[in-house]
Amino acid sequence: MSSPNVPQGFQLAVASAGFKKPGRKDLAFALSDRPAVAAGVFTRNVFKAAPVQLGSEIMQERATVRATVFNAGNANACTGAEGLANCRLSQEYLAAVNGIEPGEILPASTGVIGQQFDMTLWQKAIPELMDTLGKASVEDFARAIMTTDAFPKFCGEELLLSGGTVTIAAVAKGAGMICPNMATMLSLVLCDAAVDAADWRAMFSRVVDRTFNRATVDGDTSTNDTLYGLANGASGVKVKGDDLKILEHALTGILEDLAYKLVQDGEGASKVMHIHVRGAANDADAETVARTVGHSPLVKTAMYGKDANWGRIIAAVGRSGVACNASDVRLSLCGVEVFVHEQPVDEDLDALLKEPLEGRDIAIDITMGSGPGEYRLLASDLGHEYVSINADYRT
Amino acid sequence: MSSPNVPQGFQLAVASAGFKKPGRKDLAFALSDRPAVAAGVFTRNVFKAAPVQLGSEIMQERATVRATVFNAGNANACTGAEGLANCRLSQEYLAAVNGIEPGEILPASTGVIGQQFDMTLWQKAIPELMDTLGKASVEDFARAIMTTDAFPKFCGEELLLSGGTVTIAAVAKGAGMICPNMATMLSLVLCDAAVDAADWRAMFSRVVDRTFNRATVDGDTSTNDTLYGLANGASGVKVKGDDLKILEHALTGILEDLAYKLVQDGEGASKVMHIHVRGAANDADAETVARTVGHSPLVKTAMYGKDANWGRIIAAVGRSGVACNASDVRLSLCGVEVFVHEQPVDEDLDALLKEPLEGRDIAIDITMGSGPGEYRLLASDLGHEYVSINADYRT
Numbered sequence: 001m002s003s004p005n006v007p008q009g010f011q012l013a014v015a016s017a018g019f020k021k022p023g024r025k026d027l028a029f030a031l032s033d034r035p036a037v038a039a040g041v042f043t044r045n046v047f048k049a050a051p052v053q054l055g056s057e058i059m060q061e062r063a064t065v066r067a068t069v070f071n072a073g074n075a076n077a078c079t080g081a082e083g084l085a086n087c088r089l090s091q092e093y094l095a096a097v098n099g100i101e102p103g104e105i106l107p108a109s110t111g112v113i114g115q116q117f118d119m120t121l122w123q124k125a126i127p128e129l130m131d132t133l134g135k136a137s138v139e140d141f142a143r144a145i146m147t148t149d150a151f152p153k154f155c156g157e158e159l160l161l162s163g164g165t166v167t168i169a170a171v172a173k174g175a176g177m178i179c180p181n182m183a184t185m186l187s188l189v190l191c192d193a194a195v196d197a198a199d200w201r202a203m204f205s206r207v208v209d210r211t212f213n214r215a216t217v218d219g220d221t222s223t224n225d226t227l228y229g230l231a232n233g234a235s236g237v238k239v240k241g242d243d244l245k246i247l248e249h250a251l252t253g254i255l256e257d258l259a260y261k262l263v264q265d266g267e268g269a270s271k272v273m274h275i276h277v278r279g280a281a282n283d284a285d286a287e288t289v290a291r292t293v294g295h296s297p298l299v300k301t302a303m304y305g306k307d308a309n310w311g312r313i314i315a316a317v318g319r320s321g322v323a324c325n326a327s328d329v330r331l332s333l334c335g336v337e338v339f340v341h342e343q344p345v346d347e348d349l350d351a352l353l354k355e356p357l358e359g360r361d362i363a364i365d366i367t368m369g370s371g372p373g374e375y376r377l378l379a380s381d382l383g384h385e386y387v388s389i390n391a392d393y394r395t
Numbered sequence: 396m397s398s399p400n401v402p403q404g405f406q407l408a409v410a411s412a413g414f415k416k417p418g419r420k421d422l423a424f425a426l427s428d429r430p431a432v433a434a435g436v437f438t439r440n441v442f443k444a445a446p447v448q449l450g451s452e453i454m455q456e457r458a459t460v461r462a463t464v465f466n467a468g469n470a471n472a473c474t475g476a477e478g479l480a481n482c483r484l485s486q487e488y489l490a491a492v493n494g495i496e497p498g499e500i501l502p503a504s505t506g507v508i509g510q511q512f513d514m515t516l517w518q519k520a521i522p523e524l525m526d527t528l529g530k531a532s533v534e535d536f537a538r539a540i541m542t543t544d545a546f547p548k549f550c551g552e553e554l555l556l557s558g559g560t561v562t563i564a565a566v567a568k569g570a571g572m573i574c575p576n577m578a579t580m581l582s583l584v585l586c587d588a589a590v591d592a593a594d595w596r597a598m599f600s601r602v603v604d605r606t607f608n609r610a611t612v613d614g615d616t617s618t619n620d621t622l623y624g625l626a627n628g629a630s631g632v633k634v635k636g637d638d639l640k641i642l643e644h645a646l647t648g649i650l651e652d653l654a655y656k657l658v659q660d661g662e663g664a665s666k667v668m669h670i671h672v673r674g675a676a677n678d679a680d681a682e683t684v685a686r687t688v689g690h691s692p693l694v695k696t697a698m699y700g701k702d703a704n705w706g707r708i709i710a711a712v713g714r715s716g717v718a719c720n721a722s723d724v725r726l727s728l729c730g731v732e733v734f735v736h737e738q739p740v741d742e743d744l745d746a747l748l749k750e751p752l753e754g755r756d757i758a759i760d761i762t763m764g765s766g767p768g769e770y771r772l773l774a775s776d777l778g779h780e781y782v783s784i785n786a787d788y789r790t
Contacts, residue, residue: 046712223713387782
């Protein structure tokens with residue numbers, strides 16, 4: 001996949017600051033040549049990393065920003081007052097060389113928790129970063145924010161609206177600690193459309209709920225989860241009325257694509273489970289069932305093992321805490337009905353499911369009863385690589 | 396450890412029915428020579444296995460039973476009306492050869508979900524089972540009910556009360572699917588004390604809440620979790636007044652020991668995390684925090700990797716959904732304070748924690764604030780063996 005176009009008016013930059021292993025890119029910067037309306041969606045974890053705290057403040061104080069800076073290798077989380085001060089310093093360094101205000105730069109970090117930054121690494125990295133400004137690609141940006149990700153995650157779209165064409169580019173990094181609210185460590189969406197700040201923010205809130213919040217790897221919501229969306233209007237195309245719906249639809253597709261890639265790249269994941277719960281009393285019940293199944297280590301390991309052990313899915317439904325009549329529950333795996341009327345369908349299920357379970361995408365369809373509640377969730381499996389990656393993450 | 400004494404008036408038996416791999420014991424039976432008061436604690440999973448349904452019925456209908464039969468290799472869960480009929484048939488076979496009523500036999504099963512029994516295996520196994528009656532030991536019983544367990548779990552005690560000595564013997568099987576309500580697949584406690592049925596049942600309910608319900612391996616509550624306690628009075632020692640408290644204390648110790656062994660033998664587990672949450676607004680909040688930490692795959696894999704990555708514990712506390720002031724939260728790992736005032740303690744924590752993290756028992760002490768809420772939980776780590784065992788369980 002070739003790197004998507006950088007939306008008009010934006011310039012990207014990357015550098016190797018030394019937060020990750022020497023030689024790897026770990027710092028990424030995006031600058032807009034004019035104020036860009038900004039949307040931010042943040043983790044609901046009580047322990048919010050320093051950049052999450054400062055990013056949230058900026059969102060409350062102003063509608064537009066000029067830039068955003070992402071780093072990998074150090075999460076600047078659980079770092080107290082010193083961490084906040086360091087985050088402000090990094091904004092100041094970048095503001096000085098770019099002639100903008102520190103408060104116009106949205107920060108985001110990912111990496112190890114509980115370590116203070118060595119700020120001399122930031123100072124040394126700024127010249128290298130600025131040398132690449134305007135030369136770095138969307139893919140370069142995506143690569144610079146990877147931690148345990150196996151591949152960079154990015155996509156883009158040229159979207160024809162009534163006033164002309166706008167360009168959208170988006171990146172994400174994920175792998176571990178992926179769960180609700182929200183399902184990415186870090187993500188950035190750049191767009192050159194001219195949109196009202198209120199429209200842009202409302203749109204992001206809806207789109208994230210339909211996409212990243214419905215993807216899970218390990219159920220762990222991080223201290224750093226952040227999504228920023230910047231729209232700078234450099235295309236000259238104003239987005240209003242029906243065009244807003246078209247833009248929202250395109251953003252949904254882009255974030256769905258990134259959410260799928262996050263789950264596909266769940267640490268060591270070999271499968272993407274598409275869990276669809278229907279017929280629950282309400283959507284909240286359906287979500288609880290979907291998440292209980294999607295987080296069950298027994299279900300995840302069975303899928304990793306390509307084992308048609310559907311009883312583990314039923315057991316997870318039954319322990320979810322959601323009230324239901326056991327006799328109403330139906331389960332299909334990979335499109336094959338396996339459980340109905342409290343017992344297995346009278347077929348050779350192992351034989352029927354052998355080939356479908358070899359595939360990457362596993363459909364799990366659960367009917368709880370005849371209620372209106374429904375929920376969809378993407379979830380990864382759990383394999384040896386998850387253990388290897390996470391047992392030795394810091395060493 | 397030598398096998399504990401079988402309490403007076405009980406006889407044990409084991410057989411190889413062929414539910415597990417050929418040659419392995421997979422059927423265990425305990426017969427009392429007189430009616431024994433019975434307590435039963437069952438899974439809260441909506442999908443209750445056939446033996447759980449029948450066992451619950453017996454508990455509601457009668458205060459005493461004569462026997463209990465446990466099998467491994469087939470859970471008889473998600474098997475519908477045919478599964479219930481098969482469970483009743485197994486009671487009838489055993490009742491006929493022992494001259495007792497089918498409804499006096501408490502059933503329990505563990506193994507693969509969703510498979511119907513081949514009842515000819517039961518019929519063929521009964522003679523072998525009866526041949527061993529009175530010859531099988533407590534350890535034999537514990538071995539016959541193992542599935543993925545790495546070692547048999549049993550213990551016993553001779554308890555001096557004011558009226559004389561009573562004997563208690565207990566077995567459990569666990570490994571995977573271990574979580575709240577309750578923390579074992581199957582467990583049996585035999586005792587030759589003379590106790591009122593109401594006292595006996597109330598005692599079990601309290602003891603299970605303090606022991607098995609506070610142990611977790613993978614957060615998966617099974618369709619089959621069952622604990623039976625039988626007291627037949629064959630010692631002639633009546634238990635009343637203060638002696639009830641002594642007996643309850645002894646039972647607590649016995650079930651604590653079994654709960655610890657269940658976690659120690661969590662599939663592939665190498666560590667037992669002793670999670671203690673204090674200072675929460677109430678016990679329920681403390682329990683939520685403890686379970687979020689104990690179930691976090693990122694925490695579990697860090698412990699497996701002997702990695703002092705305490706930030707993952709803090710992140711789990713923060714996403715538990717329990718309200719708290721970030722600045723009030725304190726964390727100690729292996730007795731070393733690591734996090735206070737929203738930042739790490741200024742020590743070389745990796746060096747301080749290197750040796751303690753080599754041990755099997757890992758203390759995780761979390762203070763949420765100054766509230767009265769408190770909870771203790773035993774939890775296993777997550778290693779490669781868990782994946783290996785559970786990816787290939789049926790194959």
